[in-house]
Amino acid sequence: MSFATRLVQAVQKTKSVTCVGLDPRKASLPAPIREAVVNDRPDEWAAAYTQFCMEIIDAVAGIVPCVKPQAAFFEQLGPAGMISLGQVVAYAREKDLLVILDGKRNDIGSTATAYADAYLGADSPWQSDSLTVSPYLGRDSIEPFVEVCEKRAAGIFVLVKTSNPGGGLLQNRETDGQTVYARVAELVTEINADRLDSHGFGPIGAVVGATYPEELAELRQAMPHSWILIPGFGAQGGAADDVKAGFLDGGLGAVVNSSRHLIFAHKRPEFADKFGDAKWQDAVRAATEEMNSALNVVGGK
């Protein structure tokens, strides 16, 4: 079954469009996890990240469709971090969560094939369900991912309009009367066109930030066959009303990522007193349930 169809089913089963971002950061880890690191060694931190992410996965399994491990935080720890990333991906899949690996990879076509095989291929050591991909090397750099997606029923999310304030420098540039992000969206739609599942979704999703609600509305129209991954909710200022335009009629078509606001919820004033470091897992679950409710109100399934 294609990744897009599996995402439809996961959203319907969990009645949630929340994606929990797994972005472990040393300084923000709850005390019970941090205290296990005695000698400040990368392998100790890696074990802490694995423990932290697995407990988050336990807290949210069944109430969200997917998680998004951010490779950067694991890469910071070197080889031990990469082992941790592999363990976290495997554990999430074991718990029936779809994994969007956030690596923002790409390169010239022949190297893109290696990235595609590495993260999504049949013999991939990671076995991720999907991967975030940069479009700026052009169509021939995306096609190797599409091939692997078809072979292994995987998916990709192409960066179309990112959530950061500086993204517009290139993405909002106009050439031939069209913004660069609109051209990327057109490319995504072209590639999806003859690869649709029974719900009308193709394997090529798109990333559009919650911090740009007007562009999100425009891009929802421009990419009717894409799942849209919407990061920037919570810590970056995006709120439920900002992501409303990302959903198709019926509440499908978008998943909204939040990382810091969910995984470090024990530090947020509204959860700190009730849960604190000792019950940090309960804070993750409460914050995730709160996000689910907020998104359901604005039309997410």
Ligand SMILES: O=C(O)c1cc(=O)[nH]c(=O)n1[C@@H]1O[C@H](COP(=O)(O)O)[C@@H](O)[C@H]1O
């Ligand atoms: O591809 C992404 O997930 C992504 C794209 C984007 O435009 N903006 C963005 O914030 N992200 C990622 O989404 C996560 C956001 O984290 P929080 O700001 O803590 O919710 C980080 O892992 C970012 O790398």
